[in-house]
Amino acid sequence: xxxxVEKRLDQEPREGRVLPAFALVGWxxxxxxxxxxxxxxxxxxxxxxxxxxISPPEYFPLEVAGAxxxxxxxxxxxxxxxxxxxxxxxxxQDLFVASPMGKVRYLFGIAFSNLIPAAPALAxxxxxxxxxxxxxxxxxxxxxxxxxxxxxxxxxxxxxxxxRLESPREVWPVGNLIFTxxxxxxxLYYPLEILPPVWQGVARLLPATYAALLxxxxxxxxxxxxxxxxxxxxxxxxxxxxxILLALRLYRWREK
Amino acid sequence: MTEPALRAEDVRKTYHSRRGPAVEALRGVSLALAxxxxxxxxxxxxxxxxxxxxxxxxxLAPTSGAVEVFGLDVSRSPELVRPFIAVVPQEGKPFFHxxxxxxxxxxxxxxxxxxxxxxxxxxxxxxxxxxxEVANRLCITLSGGQKQRVMVATVIATEAPxxxxxxxxxxxxxxxxxxxxxxxRRLTRAGSTILLTTHYLDEAEALSQRLYIIxxxxxxxxxxxxxxxxxxxxxxxxxxxDGGKLSGExxxxxxxxxxxxxxxxxxxxxxxxxxxxxxxxxxxxxxxGPVTLEEAFLRVVGRSIEEE
Amino acid sequence: MAFGLKWAGxxxxxxxxxxxxFHEWLAIxxxxxxxxxxxxxxxxxxxxxxAIALVGALVYSVFLIGQRVLNEAAYVRIDHKLNELxxxxxxxxxxxxxGMSSGIFLAYLPPILVIAVITVLVAPxxxxxxxxxxxxxxxxxxxxxxxxxxxxTLFKDMKTIWPYSSLITNLLGIxxxxxxxxxxxPAGWRWLALVLPTSSAxxxxxxxxxxxxxxxGDILLAGGSLAVEAIALFFFGIYWARRxxxxx
Numbered sequence: 096x097x098x099x100v101e102k103r104l105d106q107e108p109r110e111g112r113v114l115p116a117f118a119l120v121g122w123x124x125x126x127x128x129x130x131x132x133x134x135x136x137x138x139x140x141x142x143x144x145x146x147x148x149i150s151p152p153e154y155f156p157l158e159v160a161g162a163x164x165x166x167x168x169x170x171x172x173x174x175x176x177x178x179x180x181x182x183x184x185x186x187x188q189d190l191f192v193a194s195p196m197g198k199v200r201y202l203f204g205i206a207f208s209n210l211i212p213a214a215p216a217l218a219x220x221x222x223x224x225x226x227x228x229x230x231x232x233x234x235x236x237x238x239x240x241x242x243x244x245x246x247x248x249x250x251x252x253x254x255x256x257x258x259r260l261e262s263p264r265e266v267w268p269v270g271n272l273i274f275t276x277x278x279x280x281x282x283l284y285y286p287l288e289i290l291p292p293v294w295q296g297v298a299r300l301l302p303a304t305y306a307a308l309l310x311x312x313x314x315x316x317x318x319x320x321x322x323x324x325x326x327x328x329x330x331x332x333x334x335x336x337x338x339i340l341l342a343l344r345l346y347r348w349r350e351k
Numbered sequence: 352m353t354e355p356a357l358r359a360e361d362v363r364k365t366y367h368s369r370r371g372p373a374v375e376a377l378r379g380v381s382l383a384l385a386x387x388x389x390x391x392x393x394x395x396x397x398x399x400x401x402x403x404x405x406x407x408x409x410x411l412a413p414t415s416g417a418v419e420v421f422g423l424d425v426s427r428s429p430e431l432v433r434p435f436i437a438v439v440p441q442e443g444k445p446f447f448h449x450x451x452x453x454x455x456x457x458x459x460x461x462x463x464x465x466x467x468x469x470x471x472x473x474x475x476x477x478x479x480x481x482x483x484e485v486a487n488r489l490c491i492t493l494s495g496g497q498k499q500r501v502m503v504a505t506v507i508a509t510e511a512p513x514x515x516x517x518x519x520x521x522x523x524x525x526x527x528x529x530x531x532x533x534x535x536r537r538l539t540r541a542g543s544t545i546l547l548t549t550h551y552l553d554e555a556e557a558l559s560q561r562l563y564i565i566x567x568x569x570x571x572x573x574x575x576x577x578x579x580x581x582x583x584x585x586x587x588x589x590x591x592x593d594g595g596k597l598s599g600e601x602x603x604x605x606x607x608x609x610x611x612x613x614x615x616x617x618x619x620x621x622x623x624x625x626x627x628x629x630x631x632x633x634x635x636x637x638x639x640g641p642v643t644l645e646e647a648f649l650r651v652v653g654r655s656i657e658e659e
Numbered sequence: 660m661a662f663g664l665k666w667a668g669x670x671x672x673x674x675x676x677x678x679x680x681f682h683e684w685l686a687i688x689x690x691x692x693x694x695x696x697x698x699x700x701x702x703x704x705x706x707x708x709x710a711i712a713l714v715g716a717l718v719y720s721v722f723l724i725g726q727r728v729l730n731e732a733a734y735v736r737i738d739h740k741l742n743e744l745x746x747x748x749x750x751x752x753x754x755x756x757x758g759m760s761s762g763i764f765l766a767y768l769p770p771i772l773v774i775a776v777i778t779v780l781v782a783p784x785x786x787x788x789x790x791x792x793x794x795x796x797x798x799x800x801x802x803x804x805x806x807x808x809x810x811x812t813l814f815k816d817m818k819t820i821w822p823y824s825s826l827i828t829n830l831l832g833i834x835x836x837x838x839x840x841x842x843x844x845p846a847g848w849r850w851l852a853l854v855l856p857t858s859s860a861x862x863x864x865x866x867x868x869x870x871x872x873x874x875x876g877d878i879l880l881a882g883g884s885l886a887v888e889a890i891a892l893f894f895f896g897i898y899w900a901r902r903x904x905x906x907x
Contacts, residue, residue, distance in 0.1 A: 104421060104512055107434045108463030116461035124448050124818075127489065134822035141829045145697075148839050150704040180818065184738065186443035190505065193408045193438040193515070194462045197430065204461075263738065263817070267730060268686035275692040285704055349429060350411045447816045491815045 111196030113204040121208030136216040139166055146284050154285060156228035157316045160238065161283030163220045164306050166213055167242050168278055171249030172270040173209040178202075178257035179266050198348040206250035217242065230314060237313035241306040244335045248302050249274070251338035255345040283307050286317060302334035354422050356513050356544035357384040357407060362416035364402050364568075376402040378568040379416070384513075384546055389539050391559035392548045393648070399568040400548035401441055401517055407546065408438045408515040420513060437462075437511035441518050441548075443502045447491035451482050451501045454490060455508050462509060476508035479534045481527065496523045500531075507534050514538065516547040520554060532558050552644045566652050579647040585617035588646055589626045591637045600629065608649045615646055668750035669758040676731070676762025690727070691770045694719055697838050708839060711861075711870050713778040714792075715838040718861045720771045721796045722832055725803025726824050727763045732811035733820050746904045756900035760804035771796075784868055791867040795860035798889035802856040805896035812903045831857045840871055853881040856888050 125132045139162035146158050182188040191201050221238075224230060230238075256273060260266060280294060281303035287295055298304045309327040311317040364377040377399045384390050392400040405411035407418050409429040418425045420432045445454045455476055459469035477486050480500045485493060490501060499522050506514060516535075520528040535545055535558060549555050555562050556576045563573045572579060580586075584606040591601065591614045598607055598614060604626050605618030616626055623639055630637035680687065694716040701712040736742045745755050775792075778784075784792065806827065814820050835851075835858035836844050844852045852858040859881035866873035873881070 104435060107512065109434045111461050111463050113461070115466075116457040119453060119457045119460075120446060120449065123446075123453060127448050128819055128822070130822040130826070131819075134826050138825065138829055141833045145833050145838065146700065146704070148836075148843050149701060149708060154704075176818070176821075184444070185446075186440035187446065189408075189410055189438055189440040189443065190458060191461065192410055193433060193436050194458075194509075195434040196461055196463075197433075264683060264734065265685070268683065268689040271692050272685065272689040275689075275696055279692075279696045279699060284700065289703055349409060350405070447818065 108195055111191075111194055111200050113196070113200045113207065117204030117208040118211070120204075121211035124208070125212050131212050132215050135166060135169070135213050136219055139163075139216060139220060142284075150285065156224065156314065157286065157311055158284045159220055159224045159227060160310050160314060160316070161307060163217055163224070163238070163242060164245055164303060164310065165278060165283050166216050166220065167245045168249045168274065168303055170206070170209045170213050170246055171251075171253035172274045173212070173253070174205050174250045175253035175257040175270045175273075176266050177209065178205055178254050179260045180263055181205075182257070183260065184263050192348055198346060199343070201348075202251075202254050202342060202346060205254065206246065209250070210246060224314075228314060228316070234313045234315070238310050241310050241331065244331050245303065245306050248331075248335045248338040249277075251335075251342035252277075255338075255342040258346040277301055278303055280304075281307055282311075286311075302331060302338070305331040305334065353386065355383045355419075356386045356388070357382075357418070357420050357546065359383070359403070359407065359418045360416055362403065362406060362418060363414045364399075364406060364411070365414045376568055377406075377413070377416075380565070380568070380570055382563055382570060382573065384544055386512075386544050387539050387542055389535060389545045389547075389558060389560050391555040391562040392546065392565055393550065393552070393555045393562050393644075394548075394565035395550060395652070398565045400550075400565055402568075403565070404438075404515050404517050404546065404548050408436055409433060410438065410440075435512045436515065437506045437509040437513075438515040439502055439506045439517060439519050441521070444498050445490040445501045445505065447489065449490055450487050451490060451493075451504065452477060452486045454501055455505050458505050459508055464509075472508045472510065476504040476534075479507065479530065479537070480504040481530050496527060499523055500527055503531055503534075507538065510538065510541065510543060512542070513544045513546070516545065518548055518550070520549070520551065528554065552648060556644045564648065564651050572651050576644055576647075579651070580642045580644065583617045583642055583647050583650050585619050586642055587618055587620050587623060587639065588642045589616045589618065589623065589630075589637055589639050590614070591616065591626075591630055591635050593633070593635045597633060597635065600633065601626065606650065608646055610649060615649070617642055617646055617650075666751070666754050666757070668748075669754035669761075672745070672750065672755060672758025673762040673765070676759050677766050679731075680727075680763055680766030686727075687767055687770060690723060690767055691716075691720060691774065693723075694774065697833075701838060705839075710778070710782040710868075711840050711865055712838045713774065713781055714864050714868065714870065715861050716774050717771065717778060717792065718795065718799055718857055718864070719832045719837055720767070720774060721764075721799045722803045722857050723828060724760075724764050724767055724800055725805075725807035726828050727767065727807070728760050728804045729807035729811045729820065729824055730817075731763060732759060732808050733814065733817060736811065737815065737817060752900040752904035753897040755904075756808055756896055760800070760808065760896075764800055764804070782868065782870070788864065788867040792864050795863055795885065798885045799856055799860050801889040801893045801896075805892040805899075808896055809899055812899070831855060837861045840865070841873075841877075842871060849877075850880065853877055854884045856885055859885045 143158055143162055147155060252273065256269060260269060280298045281301045282290070282298060283303060287298060287304070287308065290298060305327045309324060309331060312319045312324045360381050362377055362380045366374045366376055380403055392403065394400050402411065406413045407425060409425050409432055412426060421435055423432045425432050445451070449457065452473060455473045456469050459472060477483050480503060482500055482504055485497060490498060493501065503519050520531050523531065539545055561573065561575055564571045591597065592612060593614050594612050598609060601607055601614060601616050604616050604622050608615045608617065618626065627637055698712055698716055701708050746752060810820065810823055835855050837857050841849065841852055841862045853862060862871065862873060862877065862881050865871040866878065
């Protein structure tokens with residue numbers, strides 16, 4: 096092998112780096128499209144206003160915490176959309192496949208770049224939560240942990256599904272179906288106990304339910320049996336692991 | 352003997368679809384690229400060029416056959432191959448909300464290139480691809496040809512040992528195409544190997560050191576452009592617009608290749624005058640020029656590169 | 660151009676659009692998911708308001724057609740450039756706009772009819788209420804389709820469009836009294852609710868059905884606003900379709 100080329104192979108980076116690239120992608124999206132940050136801030140409030148009109152006022156702190164989880168859950172649909180468009184329309188995924196980056200880093204990058212537009216909404220909702228109900232340090236830690244796990248879980252679900260789409264036109268209906276269905280029954284905006292028993296059983300299958308119950312417990316917004324928090328935390332983590340495994344298994348890095 | 356940059360043996364690919372019959376896109380393609388070579392895959396639309404390129408660049412799994420890049424099997428060890436390659440996909444578009452400068456820089460950083468090197472290569476690549484004037488404009492505001500140049504610039508900046516370019520100059524004006532050619536020549540002088548697909552015959556002739564003509568998933572012929580032109584049987588071409596009527600009259604002068612309403616007669620310079628005289632007697636128009644790759648392609652494939 | 664010729668092709672294009680949309684039956688099915696979510700919330704948190712929420716779901720479903728028009732028009736223009744095929748043809752730009760809007764409306768009619776059947780099972784409508792409902796739905800369609808088409812022409816990529824689409828559907832569909840009664844709106848803001856197209860349409864239907872009590876002033880304000888908005892926006896839509904048929 097000629098010496099010049101031998102050196103080149105040795106000199107090539109063997110691993111990609113996620114944060115420098117995708118932080119730029121996420122930040123630039125937000126900085127050049129302020130509406131993309133403002134709308135995720137406004138959407139939970141529009142929804143909260145609607146709920147405030149029709150529900151008892153004592154539910155409001157629970158609804159604010161639920162709005163934080165719902166905003167995080169929505170990141171999954173943004174991941175689905177970005178991943179599908181970049182792969183199908185712009186063929187940008189090809190650039191990253193033929194590089195040292197690797198599938199895991201790429202998927203994490205997409206999830207990370209979509210956390211950036213959601214961050215301001217989460218911060219504002221956190222301030223409102225602190226104003227409407229006392230939050231202990233333990234409560235904050237549980238809330239942040241739940242948000243991170245929900246971010247990972249729903250991003251993974253969005254990415255797993257996006258890989259199976261063949262046309263960008265499928266993004267909206269599929270995203271709508273999956274993420275609205277996953278969020279519809281979860282007690283993000285009301286106590287689980289007011290659902291009929293059959294619906295409670297269905298709700299208990301959903302990851303957002305575990306997060307909602309965990310957060311409501313930690314914030315003192317519901318009474319739970321001893322050990323229930325630990326169980327919800329464990330189920331939430333298991334959901335995250337399942338989501339990650341689904342994404343790694345289903346996401347097509349190389350076409351068949 | 353040094354190991355080739357890329358070696359493919361009997362690569363086959365069949366696409367199965369729920370909605371129609373299976374399509375055999377590749378039917379046993381074998382080829383090799385030496386290190387530092389520029390090789391073009393030439394063929395009509397649907398010939399299998401992109402399919403082969405995507406298999407070799409680890410984007411697509413083959414049905415059977417073997418492809419090795421620097422001695423590494425792309426099917427069994429794609430993650431080992433990927434640090435050494437980069438690809439310009441067909442009809443790719445940059446991130447719309449980034450500028451060309453950011454697009455190139457972000458991609459280099461994503462590949463693990465350190466900050467300083469990424470910055471200097473970004474500027475170099477923008478300069479080479481003549482993108483400095485639009486370097487700070489959002490990619491969404493660029494024309495189609497400019498977007499394509501950004502994609503090529505992104506990949507050129509990687510200076511990867513093996514570059515795959517799928518129709519890299521599609522949509523570009525002649526000046527931009529020559530910029531791309533110049534950049535690719537510079538890269539191979541610096542040690543990179545390049546495999547590109549094209550259906551532009553002038554690009555294949557100007558840029559590639561060797562080329563493979565692919566048709567219906569098979570390699571029909573390989574060689575340099577000059578070798579392929581010599582195979583046609585002459586050095587001069589007389590193109591006669593005869594409406595499809597006069598093949599027999601010119602057959603004795605050399606190899607005749609029909610392309611629609613035109614007849615190309617491949618012959619030596621000593622017979623040109625006779626052919627022109629006959630064309631005048633038959634009252635048809637005729638033009639004279641050197642044999643080009645087009646005639647070689649027509650002879651090998653039996654059809655014009657524009658025909659489906 | 661003669662009046663008839665101006666609209667020539669609208670019917671065929673409408674049929675084309677219906678066929679395109681029916682290929683995406685999943686989108687049609689999932690187009691009612693948001694309404695279902697909101698109805699479930701009402702059923703869980705305030706079941707007494709269910710009949711009103713169902714009327715709101717009907718109006719909101721029609722309003723969402725504007726979002727579909729936005730997506731379709733933007734996608735056809737940005738990704739496929741198919742609008743250029745139609746604009747450089749004898750079909751007029753207004754026929755293109757009308758064909759697309761009406762085609763999507765027809766394609767999304769089945770789930771709307773399902774919600775209508777559920778509404779009638781919960782609280783039967785008389786003939787007058789049906790008349791008011793149909794008139795209001797047509798008016799809301801005119802408003803939302805024009806808004807959707809207008810917004811679709813403002814951007815160069817699909818990702819940028821999403822926040823605006825989301826903002827409008829929520830601002831006009833969730834915040835105003837569409838899924839909850841007009842009576843819950845503070846008195847000082849009642850006039851605004853009666854002027855916005857979605858909540859004015861809902862109020863009129865609820866009033867006709869007897870679910871809410873409207874004064875004659877309320878009816879005049881809501882009906883007048885909705886009529887003016889529907890007609891003005893329809894003509895604006897035609898003007899804008901002509902203007903954007905050729906890029907500036």
